[in-house]
Amino acid sequence: MKGLIVFAHGSSVPAANDVVRAVANKIRLRSGYDRVEAAFLEGGEPDLPHAVRSLVESGMRQIVVVPYFLTPGLHLTRDLPGIVAELRSIYQGVTIEVTESLDGHPALLEAVLDRARQYHGGSGSEGQAG
Numbered sequence: 001m002k003g004l005i006v007f008a009h010g011s012s013v014p015a016a017n018d019v020v021r022a023v024a025n026k027i028r029l030r031s032g033y034d035r036v037e038a039a040f041l042e043g044g045e046p047d048l049p050h051a052v053r054s055l056v057e058s059g060m061r062q063i064v065v066v067p068y069f070l071t072p073g074l075h076l077t078r079d080l081p082g083i084v085a086e087l088r089s090i091y092q093g094v095t096i097e098v099t100e101s102l103d104g105h106p107a108l109l110e111a112v113l114d115r116a117r118q119y120h121g122g123s124g125s126e127g128q129a130g
Contacts, residue, residue, distance in 0.1 A: 001034040001035075001058075001059045001060050001061055001062070002032075002033050002034055002060065002061075002062045002063075002064070003033060003034060003035040003036070003037070003055035003058075003060035003062070003063045003064075004024075004027065004028075004031065004033040004035070004036045004037075004063070004064050004065075004066065005036075005037050005038070005039050005048065005051050005052070005055070005063060005064070005065045005066065006020060006023055006024040006027065006036070006037070006038045006039070006066055006068050007038075007039050007040070007041070007048060007065050007066065007067050007068060007080070008020040008038065008039075008040055008041070008044070008067075008068040008069070009040065009041050009042065009043070009069065009075060010040030010041055010042045010043035010044030011043045011044060012043050017038075017040060017043070017044035017045075020038045020040070020044070020068060021038045023038070023068065024036050024037060024038040034059075034060060035055055035058055035060055037051045037054065037055060038051070039051035039052075039065075041075055041079060041080075048065070048080075048083050048084075048087070049083065049086075049087060052087050052091065052094075052096065056091050056094055060094070061093065061094050061095065062094070062095045062097075063094060063095065063096045063097070064097050064098075064099060065080075065084065065096065065097070065098045065099070066099045067080065067098065067099065067100075067101045067102070068102065069101040069102060069103075070101065070102050070103055070108075071101060071103045072100070072101045072103055076101055080098065081098075084096055084098055
């Protein structure tokens with residue numbers, strides 16, 4: 001059985017964490033994963049170890065962690081690998097893989113342009129200076 005974790009930084013603002021949970025729920029509805037959870041590095045619950053434990057206890061044996069981060073900063077290059085290494089040592093019969101961050105994904109460029117077009121009417125001049 002396969003599980004997916006949408007892993008975000010987390011915030012002291014509950015509504016911000018709720019947005020990540022809503023993304024996880026939409027992914028669950030559109031994907032073939034058996035379970036989809038949100039998890040947070042700090043400022044939100046559950047944290048990644050608790051989310052992984054929940055998935056393992058529900059029978060997941062393959063887990064993919066998708067960092068819901070725009071850039072691969074210290075949290076992704078230092079913190080996340082350490083957490084995942086510890087989880088892999090705890091759950092040796094479970095495959096835990098981590099994808100790249102959202103940085104560089106082609107859809108991200110379109111998302112930024114779409115937001116800009118909301119204010120410029122999609123004039124088609126996005127690539128022109130001035």
